[in-house]
Amino acid sequence: MNRAVALRIAACGIMGLGAALLIAALLLSTYTKSNISKIPLDIDHTVVSDGSGTAFDPASLNEQNFVVNEDVPLVMQEQVTVESPANADVVTLQVGSTLRRSDKQQENGLLLAMVDTVTLDRETAMAVSSESNPGGAVQKPRAIENEEPPTNIALPHEGLSYRFPFDTEKKTYPYFDPIAQKAFDANYDGEEDVNGLTTYKFTQNVGFDGDGELVDPIPYASLYDDEADSRATAPARLWGIEAEDPEEPITMTRYYAAQRTFWVDPVSGTIVKQTDRGYHYYAREALEPEVTFVDYSVTTNEESIESQVSAARDERDRVALWGRILPITFTALGLIALVGGALLGAFSLRAESMLIDPGLDDAGRRFFGHRDDEGEPVPGAEAKTEKLPAQRPSDLPPDRPG
Template sequence: MNRAVALRIAACGLMGLGAALLIAALLLTTYTKGKIAKIPLNLDTTLVSEGTGTAFDPASLSAEKFSVDRNVPVAMQQQMSVESPSNAEVVTLQVGTSLRRTDRQQDTGLLLAMVDTVTMNRSTALAVSSDNNPGGSVQKPRGMEDQKPPTSVALPHEGLTYRFPFDTEKKTYQMFDPIAQKPFDANYDGEEDVNGLTTYRFTQNVGYDADGKLVEPVKYASLYEDDVDSTVKARASVWGVPGEPDEEITMNRYYAAQRTFWVDPVSGTIVKATDHGYQYYARDPLKPEVTYVDYKVTSSESTIESQVASARDERDRVSLWSRVLPITFTALGLVTLIGGALLASFALRAESTLIDPGLDTADHGFFDTQGIQVPGAEAKTEKLPAQRPSDLPPDRPV
């Protein structure tokens, strides 16, 4: 194989590699991002929020009058894990949420506990359902000493729950509230920096208007069969309300909330949240009479740091496959294509010179040595002069 053929083969190889790199960059941009930008299947985290509030004292259930304490420390904890069904398209999150007074121990401090399960699309974060899966469920309450397996009741979810979609937009989303058991608007409210991460801030009102006024509270949806925690009958003296002390008064439990979410717009991760929840007993929904709990909690610093780190990891993963690699492959592809084209041109010149060396003498001189030609047939040689007869020695006959 001569040098010209080898150069031509190398040029074809380079141009083929360049084309392959450009095609790979196009596929990474248009196809791979949709496969990468999805909620991870290995979520396993605990989110903690802390604050203060006014809270009912469960120990007063057996007392002569219900007791409500003010300015007590409260903490909300959410344990999030992935359950079945989870696959390439959907993920099922099981979230155990508890709200407790931290100045009490075990049952005496527990104010709220629920285990919510939702199946959502891994790209859009929207709840999904099928014939075999209603899209969500909630566990029935159990006592601390209950050894029976937990049982769940179907609770179809709508909209978003616990996460926002990848490439979150500056608009209003429907965010499901598992306590109210229906979705409410989460409105875009601006950008804000959280630990060096630019986030979108969303606000949600459940039963409140934009000014924080109670306008349409939700009747608390009990998970007990007899609604024992949502409809309560007691004497006026026990309730601590005006009227005949022995008068039996029935009150319903109502719920309202105000929330703020700080969301990473790339991954949809909620990196920080504040939650103001209000649950109370009343005969008229808009006239609270006995507070069950009125609290405001904010994500702890450790939770914020963990969520920001998680959002950055997801950002880096998406950026690697949707930006870094496509740009790198595009640059390498263009360089390789240009290099292959130049090498192909060089190979053609070399091949033409081997076929007819004279074709190369005009201007390029491929096999010329610095442009100097030394034709052997025309090289000048030195001629020695012949001796004339008169110059011969006298004693030598002619």
């Protein structure tokens, strides 16, 4: 195999590599990116929020009247894990959330507890349901000392839950409230920086208006068969209500309202920060609260914010690597390879023509060696002529005029 043929083969190989790189760039920017822009299947984190509020003292159930304390320290904890079904299309999140008074010990400080399960579409982050999977459930409350397996109550979800979609848009999304058991609008409210990360801010009102005034509180949806946690009957003295007969039984309904603000990473849909205001109270008329169970405001603490920002950045980096960096790199390398292969191919053809007929390139533009004038025919116009000696006037014969 001569050098020209070897160069031609190398040129074809380089051009083929360039074409392959361009195809890979196209696939990465379309098919691969769409398959990695999904909710991860390995979610396992705990978010802690701190704050304060007005709260009922569970120990007062055994006293003469209910005791409600003001300005007590409160902690909300939300633990998120992945359960089955979880596959290429859907992911099921199980979220255990609690709200407790940090100035009380164990069950004496527990105010709210819920285990919520929801199945989400991994691309849209919207709740999905099927015949075999209702799309969500809540765990039936049970006593702390109860060691029996928990019982789930089917609760179909709708809208978003615990996450926003990849490539979050500046618009209104339906966001599910498991206490109210339906979705409410989460409205876009601008951009804000959270620990160096640009986020979209969304606000949601459940039973409140934009100014935090009660307008349409939600009757608390009981998880007990006897609705023990949604309606309560107690003597007037326990409610703190003045009556002719302190032992007169009075029945009140539990109502609920909430306000939330989410700071969302628009690339991954991760909620990196959140504030919650929840209001649970008992009343005989919905808009006339009489006994507060808990009225709290909590915000994600700094440690949890850092953890969520880190998780969001990891998702961003993964999407950027497969959706932008590698496609751009492969495109640049592919174009270089195509141009380089084309030039090398042209060079190989020239070299092959030189080997077949060296006279085709006698104009001094050869690839190998330089022009050698020796042994080449010289045109007649350039032939050397012999110089003849000129005669001087003194050498002429005397009879010949000068």
